[in-house]
Amino acid sequence: MIGKLSGRIDYRAADHVLIDVRGVGYLVYVSDRTMAALPGMGEAVALYTDLVVREDLMQLFGFQTLVEKEWHRLLTSVQGVGAKASLAILGTLGPDGVSRAIALGDWNAVKAAKGIGPKIAQRVVLDLKDKAPGVMAMTGTVADAMGETEAAADEAVIEAAAPRPAPKPAAPNASAQSEALSALGNLGYAPGDAAGAVAQAAGETPEADTKALIRAALKLLAPKG
Numbered sequence: 001m002i003g004k005l006s007g008r009i010d011y012r013a014a015d016h017v018l019i020d021v022r023g024v025g026y027l028v029y030v031s032d033r034t035m036a037a038l039p040g041m042g043e044a045v046a047l048y049t050d051l052v053v054r055e056d057l058m059q060l061f062g063f064q065t066l067v068e069k070e071w072h073r074l075l076t077s078v079q080g081v082g083a084k085a086s087l088a089i090l091g092t093l094g095p096d097g098v099s100r101a102i103a104l105g106d107w108n109a110v111k112a113a114k115g116i117g118p119k120i121a122q123r124v125v126l127d128l129k130d131k132a133p134g135v136m137a138m139t140g141t142v143a144d145a146m147g148e149t150e151a152a153a154d155e156a157v158i159e160a161a162a163p164r165p166a167p168k169p170a171a172p173n174a175s176a177q178s179e180a181l182s183a184l185g186n187l188g189y190a191p192g193d194a195a196g197a198v199a200q201a202a203g204e205t206p207e208a209d210t211k212a213l214i215r216a217a218l219k220l221l222a223p224k225g
Contacts, residue, residue: 002026002060006046009039015087017062019045028062029083031091037064052083059083067138068095074135078127080120089113089124095135096202101125103132103192103199133191136198137178177202180213189221197221 007021047062201216
């Protein structure tokens with residue numbers, strides 16, 4: 001299984017890139033959002049990847065974060081959602097938007113993706129609602145997961161001639177969401193309820209820190225009336 005690629009972009013198309021890794025070219029399909037965030041031709045790049053193997057083809061799909069990769073895996077587990085539909089959803093909403101939409105049961109947000117009808121959008125939300133807390137607790141980008149030794153090795157792979165681009169940061173409060181979910185879980189709240197409250201609070205205040213998210217989520221979880 002190919003789980004990550006580090007190399008240099010040789011070619012960019014509408015929905016995929018060709019990444020040169022020590023002279024071997026890998027064709028990697030990505031979402032519109034990921035494509036827009038990738039560096040230019042000849043520049044260094046690192047992507048998490050998922051390899052799909054079928055009788056008639058082998059395809060690699062690339063993701064900037066483990067959260068995005070995990071949502072792709074879960075989205076494609078839903079009946080009627082293939083890799084193309086998954087990338088459309090991720091390209092429209094982003095991984096954090098997908099987390100928020102599913103945690104809140106907002107199938108209309110999922111339906112906004114190209115080629116996704118209301119029935120599929122509703123199925124995505126219903127099938128994956130219980131998975132949202134676990135994915136929301138994940139944080140980090142490719143760069144975050146790489147230690148100094150691995151980073152040095154990657155520099156050798158992509159050759160020192162090209163400067164390494166600055167890594168794209170994770171969502172502003174990605175770690176805060178993870179910590180808030182953990183705190184609410186320790187307080188006894190059900191994972192689904194906690195995920196919905198944290199997602200709503202994070203959507204209303206994207207720059208909120210952990211304490212602010214917990215306070216906002218607790219207010220949303222408080223009994224009404």
